[in-house]
Amino acid sequence: MSAVQMVPDLSLTRRRLLGGLAGAAGGTTLAVGATTPTALPDVLTDWATEVYPTPPEVRELWQPTVTEAHAREAVELLAETVSEGKRLRKRIETDEHFTGAGGWLENAREALGNGNYHEALFDAGYGLQFAGEELGFARAKLGKTDLQSLADRSRRLRDRSGRVADDLKPYPTVAPGRDLAWYYAVERHLVMARFHDEYDALADESDGAGEDASDSREYDADDFGAITANLLQARLHVRTAERYRDLLGGKLDGATAPYADHLRSVADEFRAGIDSFPSREEVRSEFQAKVEASGDDGPSQPYEFARSRLLRWCYDYDYRFGVDEASDLPVYRAVEFSTGLAQRRAHDFVVDNLVVEPGDRTFDSGHTLAAKRRARSTYRSVVGSDPPPLLTRQVSRAVEDLQVAVVGFGGLDQRPHWREQLKAYCYALVGRAKLREYPALFDAMVNA
Structure with missing residues (x-):
């Protein structure tokens, strides 16, 4: 056979090829834990993971409304910041080039002109980082x-965010699946505002608390630039929270039920569920003991590689981001803790169903394609085409897992090649495992 004949013919229609691949994957790896390799060569299954349908971005399913006035206000704030920075920069003797917002103002204006108000708001907020500096x-x-x-500016921002949080109480709700998503949108921006306002650090410095301390520091112009940028971003986050609060208020007509106590209880239950799992260190010790028992003292092999990735993805602490800033924000806490609990449960499910074992040296990427097919089926049954808005907030990270379950997503220069194949497989499997958890976690939040 010639070299040309050995190259797979990829001229088949996308529909026919994907149908055949999915059927083959289903026939040869029917069970989650099946270890029988597929009959298709890796060059085909690798490619198929890239073109196999993946879920849309969750923002395409639901996101809170950004009005034209809201977006325009954000773009004008950025424009004013750039303008003042440019005016003052002319009075400074420096050889450094003025970069303004680094092109984000132009992007924001274009998005605003095209009616892409969510994009304009995002671009304006991102540009404030550079223009503020x-x-x-x-x-x-x-x-x-x-x-x-x-x-003083930081204190005023913290007071504003506190007033918005107070306005949410006692979390009156008409349609929990919808309204709790709006509350989450408000609270998420309050968390981001508090994260950026540097209230604690600035309060300590300005009142002289650290004046004689050995760890007191000197602030230079770059420090003031970073602080100014943070305060401007905090200002926009507070304003966005206020806007969303007002829009939510217009939806709460009719009979409402207070959800505050229920949300705090659910958040505590989710947190207790997370704490019931072994620690990160205990999980690492467990799988390393299995690797050592297998006598595999060579470089990282499939089983160890998969377990280390799963530990990183499911036992990190990203769900705790902003929790300290959210002590009075029960919806944010409940959603984030539901994510953490889903991660822990998903880890155990995936470990129980891995197709690699200690001592394995290779991995068949046909398992990746089969895992993507099953994940897509789970996505359709859990999320579907018209999910409740709150559910879209909960499943966001799981959907991202499915979107990056592609051989070569992280680059094909890693060797051995099975690493990319196995990583894509683990992404598909862990994304599916998380999705399986969310119906119950969603129900726990909405059923007061």
Whole structure:
């Protein structure tokens, strides 16, 4: 056979080829834990993981409304920040080029003009990071800012976010699957505002608490630039939370039920569920003991590689982001803890159903394609085409797992090649395992 004949013919229609691949994958790896390799060569199954249908972005399913006025306000804030920074920068003797918002203002204006208000809001917020740094730097160089003035701004922002949080109580709800998603949108921006406002650090510095301390620090122009950027981003997050709160208020007509106590109880239950699992260190010790018992003292092999990735993905602490800032925000806490609990449960499911074992040296990417097929089926049954808005907030990370379950997503330069194949397989399997958990976690939140 010639070299040309050995190259697979990929000229078949996408529909026919994917149908055949899915059928073959289903026939040869019917059970989750089946270890029988597929009959298809890796070059085909690798490629198929890329073109196999994946779920849409969750923002395509639901996202809170951004009005034109809201987006325009954000773009104008960015424009004003760039303009003032440019004006002040001209008074500073420097060879550095003024970068403004790094192109994000132009992007935001274009999105606004096209009616893409969510995109305009995002671009404006992202650009504030760069424009704010430029403005804060220039102000500091010209002696137009100090820690006290920044602390006052931070305190006002923290007070505003507190008022918004108070306005949400007692979380009156008409349609829980919808309204709790709106509450989450409000609270998420409050968390981001509090994360950026640097309230604690600035309060300590401005009131002289650390004046004689050995760890007190000197603030230079770059520091003032970073603080200014953070405060501007916090300002926009607070304003967005206020906007969403007002829009939610217009939806709460009719008989409402207070959800505050229920949400706090559910968040505590989810957190207790997370704490009932072994620690990260205990899980690592468990699988490393299996690797050592297998006598596999060579470089990282499939089983160890898969277990280490699963530990990183399911036992990290990303679900705790902003929890300290959310002590008075029960919907945010409940959603984030539901994510953490789903991760822990998914880890155990995946470990129980891995197709690799200690001592294995290879991996057949046909398992990856089969895992994607099963994950897609689970997605359709759990999420579907018209999910409740709250569910879209919960399943976001699981959907991302399915979207990156592609051989070569992280680059094909890693050797041995089975690493990319196995990583895609684990993404598909863990994404599916998380999705399986969310119907019950969703029900726990909405059924007061």
